[in-house]
Amino acid sequence: MLALQGPSAERVLQGLTQGDLSKLTFFTGGFFKVGGADCYIQRSGYTGEDGFEVSIPTPAVVDIAKKLLAHADVLPVGLGARDSLRLEAGLSLYGHELDETTTPKEANLVWTISKRRQTEGGFLGAEVILPELPQKIGQLKRRRVGLLVEGAPAREQATIHDPNTKEQIGIVTSGTMSPCLKKAIAMGYVKPPLHALDSKVLVNVRGTFRNATVTKLPFVPTTYKNE
8 A cells, every 4th residue: 555645645645546536535535547547536545635555466566666666746755754753733543652551532532422322332341442432531530632742852652741730640652853843742641631732831841841731633734535
């Protein structure tokens, strides 16, 4: 699978594709000929940008990749670029914001549970997740938040503290210097009530307390094609 992401993605991929890609909206897909190969294209990606994920028969992958890279608007990037983009978009990643101990309510991901499932249950973890759904956020043990950090970026596992008592109230799960904002950003989990927007907290960055502010997610607006 190749992921082509960014504002020029449709125009670039359309040049190699038989069929109208403009009809695809976010999270829809279909079978198309790409560079002569039968591929499945879905308008999706984990970057917060418009783009496509293209599933390609193995023998055709190198040829299609070379054709895409021959375009002036296309550059090869790796998971480092994906990670900074998904963080700017406020997107959780398993092994960082999500693990087997995380609930949808804590992670601000209740929207991922359909109304039918919320009513009927019957899924793995329902006995823990469903009783938590009616709770107010202030009753939770923790809540996923976005942070703007002053100075050096706070990386994963940096601890978050109450600015008055210095008590640890959370932990950073992902952090970097935002290429778009030119600011240090992070996501993490914080105990209420300091999960609230504009709350002031401290982050321990390699032994130094840095001031940080709880901010709205995403850090950078997403550009999905929804219609």
